[in-house]
Amino acid sequence: MAFHEVRFPTSLSFGALGGPERRTEIVTMANGFEERNSPWAGSRRRYDAGMGLRSLDDVEALLAFFEARAGQLHGFRWKDWADHRSAPASRPIAAGDQVLGTGDGQRTEYGLRKAYASGGAVYHRPILKPVADSVCVAVGGAEATGWTLDPAAGLVVFDAPPPDGARVTAGFAFDVPVRFDTDRIEVSMATFQAGEVPRVPVVEIRI
Incomplete structure (x- = not known):
């Protein structure tokens, strides 16, 4: 795998849904108290790139970018409009x-x-x-x-x-290093034109 120093189209990431996530392990004791621990030192971001698609041209741009990254294989830059x-x-x-x-x-x-x-x-x-x-x-x-x-x-x-x-x-200013979190994108023109967008998960990677 490699990291491609190219940014996901900002016109598509602008409408994306996502943000930081943490991983917390919680054990509830017999007395009702909890023990909480996290194996992660830092947070990780997740996004849904499908939410930014507004036209058929956007779909074509997404598919081209996905194919050029070989699905999940190669990482790329992502602009998080809420925190950049x-x-x-x-x-x-x-x-x-x-x-x-x-x-x-x-x-x-x-x-x-x-x-x-x-x-x-x-x-x-x-x-x-x-x-x-x-x-x-x-x-x-x-x-x-x-x-x-x-x-x-x-x-x-x-x-x-x-x-x-x-x-x-x-x-x-900064980007987030990410990759696609799927090797498959399903798009139906009928449902897209009716307002239903495909789900395109993107996840931050450690580099």
Whole structure:
């Protein structure tokens, strides 16, 4: 298998249904109390690409993309319209949006990540597929120069390590690495024209 650095048509993903999922194992004890545990360190996204189909041209575009990815075999990029930026929807992306780490005078590589915080708890989501021309970086609150981006892995690499104690931050747009979660797509023109769309499951992959 391989990962194709190509994005699913955004005109189709715009109407898709989906979002994050977690896996929680729950054991109910004899006294009624529960023990809860999760084997996953992070969440995973699922979507239904069929919900974005509005015309026969959309169906043709979906089938072409599906065939080019060989069904479930190859991964690809997906734009999650509900969550694809480092900044809130109400403001533009800025270099201070997300904290990547603190300089120690030696480290030169920093992985992009997005923080989800609520009630004192924080989940840091690794961002592995940034949109290359959207990324901006700051060190110690000042816009940084002398760095490169690995857009296939979400890594910011500095020519020289940020100084000890300097906060490294970044702003960016990003895609989700996914694959089709089926090797079969069934489309009936009669039912599609009557308003019934095919189900096309898409699932986030670990890379």
